[in-house]
Amino acid sequence: xxxxxxxxxxxxxxxxxxxxxxxxxxxxxxxxxxxxxxxxxxxxxxxxxxxxxxxxxxxxxxxxxxxxxxxxxxxxxxxxxxxxxxxxxxxxxxx
Numbered sequence: 001x002x003x004x005x006x007x008x009x010x011x012x013x014x015x016x017x018x019x020x021x022x023x024x025x026x027x028x029x030x031x032x033x034x035x036x037x038x039x040x041x042x043x044x045x046x047x048x049x050x051x052x053x054x055x056x057x058x059x060x061x062x063x064x065x066x067x068x069x070x071x072x073x074x075x076x077x078x079x080x081x082x083x084x085x086x087x088x089x090x091x092x093x094x095x
Contacts, residue, residue, distance in 0.1 A: 003067050004053040004060070009045035012059065015069040016043070038063070 016033060017023075021041075024034040031043045041062055045051060051059070059065055 002053040002057060004056040005067075006050050006052045007056065007070050008047070009043075009049040009051055010047040011070055012045075012051055012056070012065075013043060013047075015065060015072070016059075016063055018072065019063075019065065019069055021063065033063075035063075 013031070021033045021035045024032040024040065026032070029044055029046050033041045033043050039062070041059075043059075056065075
């Protein structure tokens with residue numbers, strides 16, 4: 001059984017931003033995310049899209065996302081100095 005459950009794309013993107021990813025550029029539903037020390041990643045989902053466990057595991061592999069990151073509130077991330085905002089990048093694996 002997977003440690004991932006499905007989640008809305010809006011929640012996944014918010015979690016990625018909280019753990020240090022930033023939007024480098026955007027075209028329609030395609031967002032290029034970047035974060036220092038990582039390859040750029042293409043996040044190609046609409047906010048209301050449901051992302052399943054397999055795709056979440058794949059996103060996690062390329063971004064460092066963990067299941068608990070999806071359910072951490074923004075208030076918790078602001079209190080945690082280890083989750084400071086920075087820009088990292090991902091490779092286009094979702095297109």
